[in-house]
Amino acid sequence: MAKPGQGSKYRGSVHDFPDFNPSQDAEALYTAMKGFGSDKEAILELITSRSNRQRQEIIQSYKSLYGKDLMADLKSEISGDLARLILGLMMPPAHYDAKQLKKAMEGAGTDEKALIEILATRTNAEIRAINEAYKEDYHKSLEDALSSDTSGHFRRILISLATGNRDEGGEDRDQARDDAKVAAEILEIADTSSGDKTSLETRFMTILCTRSYQHLRRVFQEFVKMTNYDVEHTIKKEMSGDVRDAFVAIVQSVKNKPLFFADKLYKSMKGAGTDEKTLTRVMVSRSEIDLLNIRREFIEKYDKSLHQAIEGDTSGDFMKALLAVCGGED
Secondary structure: OOOOOOHHHOOOOOOOOOOOOHHHHHHHHHHHHOOOOOOHHHHHHHHHOOOHHHHHHHHHHHHHHHOOOHHHHHHHHOOHHHHHHHHHHHOOHHHHHHHHHHHHHOOOOOOHHHHHHHHOOOOHHHHHHHHHHHHHHHOOOHHHHHHHHOOHHHHHHHHHHOOOOOOOOOOOHHHHHHHHHHHHHHOOOOOOOOOOHHHHHHHHHHHHHHOOHHHHHHHHHHHHHHHOOOHHHHHHHHOOHHHHHHHHHHHHHHHHHHHHHHHHHHHHHOOOOOOHHHHHHHHHHHOOOOHHHHHHHHHHHHOOOHHHHHHHHOOHHHHHHHHHHHOOOO
């Protein structure tokens, strides 16, 4: 398989709708919501078959045709899991991510896994757009929000990722060897130690949060050569808590981002209950980026298609909408 990372190979499952007519779609939605009880199936069919860019045009057309806010109207017609999915699809991606980050920090507990999932996998351009959307929507910088809601080394990792400042160049062999050495020392499998633990931890964070994906792949190879261990396995063994989870997510994202999301989807549907929030967040945010790749990784690893998993684990209109976003059986 080709190396991940060269733009064109990543493919979403949702695309521009051909012969798109925003005012016709706005009218269809208005009709579907008119009167007593709404035609939920018509709503979800239309929205899941338009691209995000097209949905933004529908929102505008709806406003100019009816002097009403489509989002507010949808909110009053649908609820629960279906609403979370449909309203999520209606938001521009950066604003959707900003909202998910905000939600992860609201209330008593923090949803660290959601913070990690978003910040560890987005590109520089995506992160910068999220920062702007966050400020626009919540009148506070994402950095300030992360600062007041997390602490210690974990906070430093998230704030570093949230700068969207990862190097985008190629690999540097000599640097990769040095980086692998730092990794080996911090993960306590090197014979030598150069300096105290804190400065090493910081160096390791800098490597994982600011080196390019291509360079990090080389670092992971050098690490194996040097130690005979896999870096991900070693982080899982030697570290703990949120810091470990964040570093593991970065490593998995660098190795194979679609597989990282396939695992997230699988876990959201495994066992007794369903984690609808995670399931929805991944389906919405990857629908136009790499959901086809995620589907491929899913069936390869779990011997059943994402389509089958969703069918077996969800129901009703929520299931129908998820399957429409999934875009087919593998």
